[in-house]
Amino acid sequence: MAVRKLSVALDESVAERAASAAxxxxxxxxxxxxxxxxxxxxxxxxxxxxxEWEQEHGELSPEALTWAEQVIASVKSS
Structure with missing residues (x-):
């Protein structure tokens, strides 16, 4: 896999937490x-x-959003 070396700047606290997580x-x-x-x-x-889907079919209904939130919560807890 090819990689590209970059120089990035992170806020000090973000850099510390990222290094700790790594x-x-x-x-x-x-x-x-x-x-x-x-x-x-x-x-x-x-x-x-x-x-893109919403442009073609209209906004997701509140019921669909509630269902999606429940699915996401169940995935996070497993």
């Missing part, structure tokens, strides 16, 4: 940041898909 998971800070970026990109992709 250590907790037994990975390098670079690997932890890469995984965090991948998760953020998946969220962005999902939000874009919802916006």
């Amino acid at each position: 250590a907790t998971h037994g990975v390098s800070l670079s690997a932890w940041l890469n995984a965090a970026a991948e998760r953020a990109l998946r969220v962005e992709q999902g939000l874009a898909a919802v916006r």
Whole structure:
């Protein structure tokens, strides 16, 4: 896998917590940041898909949103 070296600036508290999280998971800070970026990109992709769906079908109903929140909560707790 090709990698690109970058120089990034993080707030001090974010840098400290990220380094601590990486250590907790037994990975390098670079690997932890890469995984965090991948998760953020998946969220962005999902939000874009919802916006696209809503443009075609209309906004999600309150009932559908409640159902989705329940599914997310059940996944988080398992």
